[in-house]
Amino acid sequence: MEKLSINMADFEEAAKLVQPSSRREGFSAIPNVKWEDVGGLDSLRHDFDRYIVRRIKNPKDYTMTDGTNGIY
16 A cells, blocks of 8 residues: 655645534524623623723733733
């Protein structure tokens, strides 16, 4: 049997033909739901904004004195 090998060009060509399972199952669609559509989540929304959204929008505000972001 001939020796087989796969190189990067083979991988890149195959990647064009393969669809990730998350897309096949419909999970990549972004629902059109707003915070106002879901009741009782005011506390969660506040925490989400405080601990996640603000860090993404203002990373300089959360930089530690040693230059890290404090997230490990």
